[in-house]
Amino acid sequence: MKGLRAEKIVQRIETSGQAPQARFGHTVTAISKTKVILFGGAIGDTGKYSITGDTFCFDIAGRTWSRIDRVTGLAPSARAAHASCAVEGLQLVIYGGATGGGSLASDDLYLLDLRKGDDEGSWMIVPVVGSTPGRRYGHSLIFIKPHLLAFGGNTGNESVNDVWSLNVEKSPFSWNKLEIQGDSPKPRVYHSACLCTTGSAMGMMVIFGGRTNDQSALNDTWGLRRHRDGRWDWVRAPYKNTAEQAFSRYQHTSLFIGSKMLVLGGRTNQVGEVVPVEAYDTESSEWVKFPSIQRFRHSSWTLDSEVYIHGGFENETPNIPTDSIVKLDSSKLLGRTEPAPRSIPEPKINLDQNRTIPRVSRAANKTPEIRLASNVIVLMGGEQNDDYSETVKKVPIDRLQEEGKRLGVKPLPPSVSKPQTAIESPSGIIVDMLLKTHDWNNLPEVKFVKTATDLNRMQIKKDSIISLIQECEELMKQEPNVIRMRAPVKIFGSLNGQYIDLLRIFENYGEPSEHLGDGDIESFDYLFLGDYIDRGSRSLETICLLMALKVKYPDQIIMLRGHHEDQQINIHYGLAQECRARLDEDPADSSSVFASLNRMFEYMPLCAIIEDKIICLHGGISQNLRTIEDLEVLQKPIIINHLPQTPEQQAIMDILWADPCENERELGFKPHSARSIFGNIFKFGVDRVQKFLSDNKLGCLVRSHECVMEGFERNIPAEMITLFSATDYCGKYKNAGAILLVKRNLEIVPKIIYPLNGSAASWIENEDSLRLRPATPPRWKPR
Secondary structure, three states: OOOOOOOOOEEEEOOEEOOOOOEEOOEEEEOOOOEEEEEEEEEEEOOEEEEEEEEEEEEOOOOEEEEOOOOEEOOOOOOEOOEEEEEEOOEEEEEOOEEEOOEEOOOOEEEEEOOOOOOOOEEEEOOEEOOOOOOOEOOEEEEEOOEEEEEOOEOOOOEEOOEEEEEOOOOOEEEEEOOOOOOOOOOEEOOEEEEOOOHHHOOOEEEEOOEOOOOOEEOOEEEEEEOOOOOEEEEEOOOOOOOOOOOOEEOOEEEEEOOEEEEEOOEOOOOOOOOOEEEEEOOOOEEEEEOOOOEEOOEEEEEOOEEEEEOOEEOOEEEEEOOOEEEEEHHHHHOOOOOOOOOOOOOOOOOOOOOOHHHOOOOOOOOOOOEEOOEEEEEOOOOOOOOHHHOEEEEEHHHHHHHHHHHOOOOOOOOOOOOOOOOOOHHHHHHHHHOOOOOHHHOOOOEEEOOOOOOOOOEEEHHHHHHHHHHHHHHHHHOOOEEEEOOOEEEEOEOOOOHHHHHHHHHHHOEOOOOOOOEOOOOOEEEEOOOOOOOEOOHHHHHHHHHHHHHHOOOOEEEOOOOOOOHHHHOOOOHHHHHHHHHOOOOOOOOOHHHHHHHHHOOOOOEEEEOOOEEEEOOOOOOOOOOHHHHHOOOOOOOOOOOOOOHHHHHHHHHHHOEEOOOOOOOOEEEOHHHOOOOOOEEEOHHHHHHHHHHOOOOEEEEOOOOOOOOEEEEOOOOEEEEEOOOOHHHOOOOOEEEEEEOOOOEEEEEEEOOOOOHHHHEOOOHHHHHHOOOOOOOOOOO
């Protein structure tokens, strides 16, 4: 690879403004889609250099540098070979480094908060109790929400391979040294580390290379992952023996483009050796080499497929640093690839941006109070408009019903095109085909076929659906009945085959993807409370899209079971008929999509608990359910017995079917005559909810199962919210649909969509079918 150049794939960027001096050993950290922050490093040549502690901001769009010198607070001392990473929108942390003359920086963790602007930012030391990773340089710092991870480096005496974690959502803040069983990477310094956000290595901190205590360069790759039970372990990335191996190197950088890790620059054991740009594919385990970019001790960051490299040394001038920025178009190297999501979301007006790391009192080791926001975020309907302030509006909860009456029903917005992404896996193909959040009002009909005959049409093969169901079933087999989740979370109520409503919610309130501007999967987990199918005309699109998202983001998409995820129900209420008509299959065939879906439903979890305070399920509580542990011990697969013979069978029925009493004065458990088709269905009083929450140290119950006119209904005495996401239930009630956004501080914000003109056409129900299978009326009177 000697002599290779990169003129064809890199471009030198001309900048303006207050540019920083040429330097090395600094950090450049992306804190938003348009801004990166440079801190520290050494200026001058290697024979006579000085360490700096200055801070600069680079505006990527304007290609303009500005010096940040008006911030308040105590800034870090001058340092180089330190580590930094972004932790929230417009916030970053810095740890460790060398200060020159053989001395090391303190073990304080510094936070820079620029949410109020570059001229009103502030530095502060994050208050930490207990032990720390200690002084070190040449280490790495990665944020895997909510854990800040420090790995490796040199303590001044030797290189190390320890890992320390700080949970930014748990106060008082403390560093914890991870006790990791099994194989671990060798001690190292000047390695690289980056977060993988897609594919099989999603959620892992991936390290590459570095230098050992005997000054040898390394070429190994390791991934650090956290299991749901809290365990951490290292996984050594496999390399194909028949393929070309990676160059050993140190003082390089690495970053992810999709599922591929790009390794840039660095030095080897041979002085002056030219090292290529290399890409490791986490899916195929193969390395690919590209022309060299001759830099070391530089910094780099990404924006979509573009990779930016700043400072450091070039091989031609190994003693004099450069101040230049070069841009590399990774699509010319890797081909068209889905870009990695921004690790730090751009702040949005409706999200919680008030909780910084050091604002939490060190003495306040308590779970935040759960409260419903005073305002609701409402999608007004109407025509599509670039000005979202005209289409999305805050409405006081106490004026919501009046506002809904005033708004009425407005016409469909026009289509907005959105580029597709070519992905080969069944889940990727289906996500790419069905996640059309900007095209929902002009979608071509989806065809479900045995063999795809026209690549330009929306055709999904039956075999692809079966494969997707099997993947999803395997994931759900590994999940417990009770899923523990962290905020922030988006909660969805019953969808009942309303695919268009699902896309409308995604379009206006964020979608579970990595697409810049639209996707927020990096910031939110998604929780669905069941009833994905039946009654609506697009049950197949709805369940296929959610299954594909589940396979793509298995730990962030949680699908609970609803009462329609039961063959005894969906054989009558729409799914069987849809499979028969659109898939040309016999639902009684054990190999059918219908039968396969119902087998998968038996492994769905029944309940989720957010931050140990908010319990979420489809129906309600049970007199046979006293503790959460009663749910956790139920064995999968769960087959629903509509004539329960045991307390466990009755508890399952109640979780899926029970409703609160209509009158808050009604107490205890009572037979539910409105749902007595199968018998043994109950409704529960406010007192039973209060007791269940108190006994289990919970603060709120979120459920679905019933249509409510504004999309959500709160029962204040019971500390309970009923949520329904499908609009105009059965084409009859003109109800709104809603989701709940649970913030980090456990404030719950409802977000609403209203029904569209012609929404009745999206339901399979008519007067005859409603007489045979009547819809349960909403809890509120229709408008």
